[in-house]
Amino acid sequence: MLYAAVVIPIVRYDDPALVFVKRAEHLRRNPGQIAFPGGIVDPGDADERAAALREFEEEIGVARTRVTVIDRLDDVVTLALSVTVSPYLGIIDPPFVPAADPRETAAVYEIPLRALYAHGALHRGIERVDYDGATHDVPSWLFDHGDVHVWGATARMLHGVVSRYPEPEALLALA
DSSP: OEEEEEEEEEEOSSSOEEEEEEEOTTOSSSTTOEEOSEEEOOTTSSSHHHHHHHHHHHHHOSOGGGEEEEEEOOOEEOTTTOEEEEEEEEEEOSOOOOOOOTTTEEEEEEEEHHHHHSTTSEEEEEEEEEETTEEEEEEEEEEEETTEEEOHHHHHHHHHHHHHOSSHHHHHTTO
C-alpha cells in the first residue's frame, strides 16, 4: 500500500476560492486529472502533513509556510491504485500567485468555494475505473465547474469537506 497526502487549499479572498491542479499529461500516476496538490509520502518527510505541504510548494510554486492547516479530513483510498491519501484542509491569505511547475502541473484552477456549496454541484454519478485489466463502472461523487471535472478520490475529498462543514462560513472561521 502506498501513502500520499494532499492539501485542500482555500484562498481567503472576499469570495474564497478552492485551488485545484491539473496534473501534467506525462505523469505516470493520474495524468491530466484534476486534483488537489499533493503526492506520495517520501521517506524524508516527517509525516503525511509535511508531505502534503512539500508537494503543495513543489506543484504550485507557493511557499508551504503560506498555508495554515486547519483540519485533517478522513483518509481516502483510491480505487484503481490502492493509495491511501491523507487530506489536509489549508487556508491561504492573499495574495495568491501560483507559479506551477510544468514537470508536475499543467494548470492551476481557482474555483469559488460557493460553487462547491451550490445545490446539486457535488452530486452522485458513475466513475469509469480501469482496474485489473478491465473497466468498471463505480458509483462516485462528481463535481463540475466550467471546464473543470472532478471525480474519484478528489471528489470524495470534496464530499468530506461538505459533510464536515455544511456551511462554508464555519470552515473559514477556523483559520
